[in-house]
Amino acid sequence: MSASPARARGLDVRGLLFDGWHWIVTFLIIASVPALLFGQTYVMNVFVTVAFFSIVAVSLDLIMGYGGLPTFGHTGFFAVGAYVMGILAARLQVPLILGIVVALGVSLLLALIIGMATLRLKEYYFAVATLGFAVIVVHVIAGFPEVTGGWSGLQGIPRPSIAGIPISSDLQYYWIAVLMLLAGLIVGRNYIDSRYGRSIRAIATDEQATSTLGIPVARRKVQLFMLSASYASLAGSIYGLYLRVPTPANFDIPVMIDMVLMLFLGGIETLWGPIVGAVVVRFLPEVMGVFQDWRVAIQGLIFVLILMFMPRGLAGFIMNRLARGRTSTHPKPVQADATAPARLTWVPSSAESAAPLLRIAGVSKRFGGLQAVGDVSFDVAAGQLKAVIGPNGAGKTTLFNLLSGVIVADSGSVLLAGRELIGLAPDAVARLGLVRTYQTPRLFASMTVVENVLTGRDALFTSSLLANLVKIPASAAEERTARDSALALLDLVGLRQRADVLASALPFGERRLLEIARALALPPSVIMLDEPAAGLNESEKDRLGDLLLCLREQGLTLVLVEHDMRLVMRVADEVAVLNYGQLVADGSPEAIRQHPEVIRAYLGEEVTVAAS
Amino acid sequence: MDPLYLQAFFGGLTSGSIYAMIALGFTLVYRSTTVINFAHGELVMLGALLAISGVATLKLPLAAAVLIAVVLSGAIGVVFERLMVNPVRNQPPFVLILVTLGASALLRGLAMVIWGKDALPLPSFSGGQPIEIAGASLLPQVVWIVAGTAATVALLSLFLNQTIWGKALRACAENPQAAGLVGIDVGKMVRLSFMLSAAIGGLAGVLITPVTTMDFQAGFLLAMKGLTGAIIGGLERVSGVVAGAILLGVIESFSSVFISSAMKDAVAFLILILVLYLWPQGIFGQREQR
Numbered sequence: 001m002s003a004s005p006a007r008a009r010g011l012d013v014r015g016l017l018f019d020g021w022h023w024i025v026t027f028l029i030i031a032s033v034p035a036l037l038f039g040q041t042y043v044m045n046v047f048v049t050v051a052f053f054s055i056v057a058v059s060l061d062l063i064m065g066y067g068g069l070p071t072f073g074h075t076g077f078f079a080v081g082a083y084v085m086g087i088l089a090a091r092l093q094v095p096l097i098l099g100i101v102v103a104l105g106v107s108l109l110l111a112l113i114i115g116m117a118t119l120r121l122k123e124y125y126f127a128v129a130t131l132g133f134a135v136i137v138v139h140v141i142a143g144f145p146e147v148t149g150g151w152s153g154l155q156g157i158p159r160p161s162i163a164g165i166p167i168s169s170d171l172q173y174y175w176i177a178v179l180m181l182l183a184g185l186i187v188g189r190n191y192i193d194s195r196y197g198r199s200i201r202a203i204a205t206d207e208q209a210t211s212t213l214g215i216p217v218a219r220r221k222v223q224l225f226m227l228s229a230s231y232a233s234l235a236g237s238i239y240g241l242y243l244r245v246p247t248p249a250n251f252d253i254p255v256m257i258d259m260v261l262m263l264f265l266g267g268i269e270t271l272w273g274p275i276v277g278a279v280v281v282r283f284l285p286e287v288m289g290v291f292q293d294w295r296v297a298i299q300g301l302i303f304v305l306i307l308m309f310m311p312r313g314l315a316g317f318i319m320n321r322l323a324r325g326r327t328s329t330h331p332k333p334v335q336a337d338a339t340a341p342a343r344l345t346w347v348p349s350s351a352e353s354a355a356p357l358l359r360i361a362g363v364s365k366r367f368g369g370l371q372a373v374g375d376v377s378f379d380v381a382a383g384q385l386k387a388v389i390g391p392n393g394a395g396k397t398t399l400f401n402l403l404s405g406v407i408v409a410d411s412g413s414v415l416l417a418g419r420e421l422i423g424l425a426p427d428a429v430a431r432l433g434l435v436r437t438y439q440t441p442r443l444f445a446s447m448t449v450v451e452n453v454l455t456g457r458d459a460l461f462t463s464s465l466l467a468n469l470v471k472i473p474a475s476a477a478e479e480r481t482a483r484d485s486a487l488a489l490l491d492l493v494g495l496r497q498r499a500d501v502l503a504s505a506l507p508f509g510e511r512r513l514l515e516i517a518r519a520l521a522l523p524p525s526v527i528m529l530d531e532p533a534a535g536l537n538e539s540e541k542d543r544l545g546d547l548l549l550c551l552r553e554q555g556l557t558l559v560l561v562e563h564d565m566r567l568v569m570r571v572a573d574e575v576a577v578l579n580y581g582q583l584v585a586d587g588s589p590e591a592i593r594q595h596p597e598v599i600r601a602y603l604g605e606e607v608t609v610a611a612s
Numbered sequence: 613m614d615p616l617y618l619q620a621f622f623g624g625l626t627s628g629s630i631y632a633m634i635a636l637g638f639t640l641v642y643r644s645t646t647v648i649n650f651a652h653g654e655l656v657m658l659g660a661l662l663a664i665s666g667v668a669t670l671k672l673p674l675a676a677a678v679l680i681a682v683v684l685s686g687a688i689g690v691v692f693e694r695l696m697v698n699p700v701r702n703q704p705p706f707v708l709i710l711v712t713l714g715a716s717a718l719l720r721g722l723a724m725v726i727w728g729k730d731a732l733p734l735p736s737f738s739g740g741q742p743i744e745i746a747g748a749s750l751l752p753q754v755v756w757i758v759a760g761t762a763a764t765v766a767l768l769s770l771f772l773n774q775t776i777w778g779k780a781l782r783a784c785a786e787n788p789q790a791a792g793l794v795g796i797d798v799g800k801m802v803r804l805s806f807m808l809s810a811a812i813g814g815l816a817g818v819l820i821t822p823v824t825t826m827d828f829q830a831g832f833l834l835a836m837k838g839l840t841g842a843i844i845g846g847l848e849r850v851s852g853v854v855a856g857a858i859l860l861g862v863i864e865s866f867s868s869v870f871i872s873s874a875m876k877d878a879v880a881f882l883i884l885i886l887v888l889y890l891w892p893q894g895i896f897g898q899r900e901q902r
Contacts, residue, residue: 064706068704068706070706070709070710072713113885114885116889117885117886117888117889118885118888120892121888121892122705123705123706123709124648124705124709125843125888125892127648127650127709128648128836128839128840128843128884129881129884129885129888131650131836132836132840132880132881132884133881135832135833135836135877135881136877136878136880136881139874139877139878140874140875140877140878142874143872143873143874143875143877143878144874253829253832254717257713257714257717260710260713261714264710293724293725294721294725295721296717296720296721296724297717297718297720297721297722297724297725298721299717299721300714300715300716300717300718300719300720300721301714301718303710303713303714303717303718304696304711304714304715304718307700307707307710307711307714308699308700308711311707
């Protein structure tokens with residue numbers, strides 16, 4: 001059993017099944033089995049619904065599995081697809097294809113509105129709003145019987161035909177649904193592999209870190225919601241044609257729960273898992289016989305048990321079986337590139353211009369009774385390496401949060417090359433050229449090293465979402481170029497050999513370096529490093545110092561919060577000292593070393609005991 | 613004044629009061645656990661169906677049946693917390709949302725097996741003869757509903773603000789870790805909040821059933837409305853949540869009288885989207901980081 005013939009011959013079963021175009025052939029072969037065996041029987045209609053529901057379940061995987069956004073509104077879009085198309089065709093004699101397009105437009109608009117209202121809030125609000133949407137769609141359909149036919153269903157949708165051939169049999173609908181599902185899988189895969197999919201996985205891991213890389217988080221979420229809703233709408237339109245007389249019950253809450261169950265039973269973050277889930281969920285009632293009444297309860301129980309005990313679903317189980325015995329995932333071999341590490345150029349190397357590149361003027365922030373940062377002002381000249389030091393709690397990290405837009409300053413101004421940063425969202429600040437790292441590296445652990453850097457480079461991409469969904473050559477070329485420069489950056493920090501390793505597998509010191517490489521990818525004009533030496537050993541600190549000097553050499557401007565004085569004195573051009581949120585000194589390292597306020601902040605005040 | 617306005621107001625007050633009690637259940641649980649319990653509506657439904665069984669099957673006096681249903685609801689809340697929420701307490705909100713949603717399907721399914729699919733009635737607490745007020749008619753049950761809600765809100769506020777248990781509960785809501793450090797049994801407080809939440813929900817179900825009847829899937833929509841009211845009210849403070857829920861009920865009632873009764877449910881949802889868009893903290897919420 002353990003030595004299956006395929007593996008013995010060194011064949012990678014998973015590779016054969018899931019890589020390249022092979023999976024498309026595999027998919028079509030598997031899909032043709034029910035058509036061949038049951039083509040003319042009653043069972044076929046169950047397979048038709050499996051195919052339609054799979055399309056929606058796959059779209060749920062995109063948004064819930066990869067995106068981590070709990071949505072319960074897809075039966076709503078499914079219904080909009082069916083009813084808008086159906087009403088236009090049945091009542092206004094609009095051609096079916098036009099009806100489908102209008103329905104898609106309506107769904108996209110609704111997704112845009114719901115998404116914009118709720119996706120910037122906690123996930124609960126999105127869950128409630130989408131669930132509310134699904135409930136309301138059913139009630140509106142039921143409440144306007146003169147338009148929708150009410151609970152008894154929408155009559156009079158014309159029979160569709162393709163090239164003069166009327167479409168009516170289960171088998172015909174099965175193949176249409178299967179081809180739609182295939183298209184959905186291809187588009188979904190393209191999405192996940194694209195920069196959009198990468199950024200959405202990053203957002204699902206760490207929203208704040210993603211936004212400080214210049215990625216518009218809310219916008220990406222809304223785009224994903226709209227993409228996912230369009231699957232449901234298109235599937236709903238064709239499903240409506242298949243039903244011929246769609247009723248609100250076809251799109252009610254139990255159907256939505258079925259769909260979500262398909263996703264989690266099948267397995268999230270696989271795209272194909274939900275199809276397995278759909279087969280099981282749709283055939284469950286067929287095999288339950290006399291226990292039909294128990295179906296809802298049993299499905300609910302399965303749902304809860306899966307979430308608690310089998311979070312990767314059936315797909316995870318199958319993958320584990322296939323992976324058993326294999327040593328580890330093979331990272332793609334790293335090509336030894338002959339090109340020397342590219343000399344990176346940082347945007348405005350305007351050392352000659354009179355104004356400083358970064359000007360911080362009177363920035364303050366108060367948390368309740370605590371003045372975390374009080375009226376701090378200093379300048380950073382272009383090409384300079386400025387260190388910010390101070391005891392714990394001096395307000396250094398708060399200052400970084402204020403500069404990067406993570407928290408909004410109460411007052412003051414931050415000018416980057418003359419542009420005001422205060423009041424801008426973190427992603428806008430990053431796109432203007434100010435990026436940061438975190439005290440504890442905030443990497444995207446489930447992504448590879450090079451994917452982390454590519455995520456940092458996202459703002460440089462120009463290809464649109466649509467171009468990426470169909471993977472036009474230009475978007476693929478852009479991806480290749482980006483990968484090359486990401487590898488060059490990894491070269492610079494010495495992580496080239498690790499490019500295809502998961503970020504979670506890196507030792508701590510290398511995580512620091514990766515986070516710096518990721519922040520450099522934009523590329524920024526100013527990089528702010530929050531205690532980059534913390535947790536590093538002496539040789540790693542030396543390497544870090546070399547890297548910082550090398551970056552400054554190449555014209556980058558750096559702001560460094562650091563406790564390690566040896567490193568600060570080695571690399572800094574100027575040092576600013578904070579204590580209790582106030583700037584107590586600002587000057588050359590030598591001057592700072594002698595500064596009485598600094599000595600007092602670090603060593604405490606000389607105590608004079610008054611003789612009484 | 614046109615009696616129609618008064619009639620619409622009575623209708624809004626009725627559903628708004630019920631939404632308020634349900635909304636309080638969401639708030640109690642949310643504050644102590646930051647969990648939104650998507651199965652809360654099923655606890656409301658169970659409370660009502662238990663009372664119906666008490667009256668119809670066990671031939672208990674109405675008052676006894678109601679009391680038993682409310683107590684059982686509280687007990688179900690505790691069991692629910694133990695079985696469904698506690699095992700996934702430390703998982704991300706995403707998982708909690710899904711588990712409670714799965715649990716709601718499980719409870720609906722069980723209720724369908726036990727009570728069937730038909731809507732079941734419960735007798736009014738004191739006669740069914742409507743009272744005439746300025747041309748509008750008012751069911752005596754509505755008085756019970758409004759009085760029950762008012763009493764619940766008053767007792768709950770008293771409990772949260774005046775008793776040591778209530779203060780401990782609020783401490784857990786504020787900062788569970790710190791509450792644990794000063795010797796509060798956080799697990800016990802979480803169970804207490806689920807118990808109160810389910811008992812109040814059960815009472816809401818019992819109070820509304822003489823007006824609307826109850827079936828296995830009616831709880832879900834009621835809970836959605838209650839949650840919408842809670843969100844409008846900012847989700848955290850008792851007074852805000854009650855105001856939000858009653859406001860929702862009144863707007864809903866007026867829209868169903870003056871626009872179309874079919875639009876009633878759509879209106880609630882539109883308000884939800886509008887409020888989240890304009891006031892993400894809720895109309896009556898505190899200005900805090902969400």
